[in-house]
Amino acid sequence: MFKNITIGQHYPIESYIHNLDPRVKIIITFLFIISLFIVDNFTAYLFVVLFLGVVVILSKVPFLMVVKGLKPILIIIIITFLINVFMTSGQVIYTIGPLDITREGLRQAGFMGLRLILLIMGTSMLTLTTSPILLTDGIESLLNPYKRIGLPAHELAMMMTIALRFIPTLMEETEKIMKAQKARGADFESGNIFKRAKSLVPLLVPLFVSAFRRADDLAMAMEARCYRGGENRTRMRQLGITRKDIYAVIFTTLYIGLVVYSRIYWWYHEWKKH
Helix, strand or coil: HHCCCCCCCCCCCCCCCCCCCCCHHHHHHHHHHHEEEHHHCCCHHHHHHHHHHHHHHHHCCCCCHHHHHHHHHHHHHHCCCCCHHHHCCCCEEEEECCEEEEEEHHHHHHHHHHHHHEEEEEEEEHCCCCCHHHHHHHHHHHHHHHHCCCCCCHHHHHHHHHHHHHHHHHHHHHHHHHHHHHHHCCCCCCCCHHHHHHHHHHHHHHHHHHHHHHHHHHHHHHHHHCCCCCCCEEEEEEEECCCHHHHHHHHHHHHHHHHHHHHHHHHHHHHEEE
């Protein structure tokens, strides 16, 4: 399961999306997340799917690699779907014991499930197409204006990037610890949900020890290389906006415009019906 986590992983390849400025990719990702919460009808979701599809194709990242990131949260998607199906009041179309399935519940469940799927796929594209170093530089550049109010831009950017980078590493470490404890007779799969949660407690101590050890090793390595972040720090690759970035911004602006238009049109259509 842990091998399926794609957030924090980088897929190194030469593509249109990989060559975009990291600041542009971060802003586009935020706009994409916002657009998911603007959409309120299935027609508008077609624009979202088409936009994400174009990004995946231009990135040259294998589609199966993007999709496999959904496996770890599959249970969350299913639970969210079921809660919306059975807990939303409206026109009843089917009854299962004391629970009613409503037309509005199915519609809401479809929205929420699709929103979660697109959210994970869209955000994972940022880390899959951007190296940790460029991601740090992009976040720091976007946070630089806030230095005037005392915000440590470089330190925050470095912390966020290291946290993202170590997600797959910690998941891999967790899987190794689980296999080691299974070889010693530990059982993580039998029993109810509370028993399974309790059986995971022995994983926490070695995992935290490993995480602190890795953090200490990283700090030692940075100190040994005389790393000093912040002011007067030079970069091998200077960030700059190119024609590709402008085209990407124009394409994203058109996409946001279509999503907003579909939302306004839907509101107007509903208002006219009532």
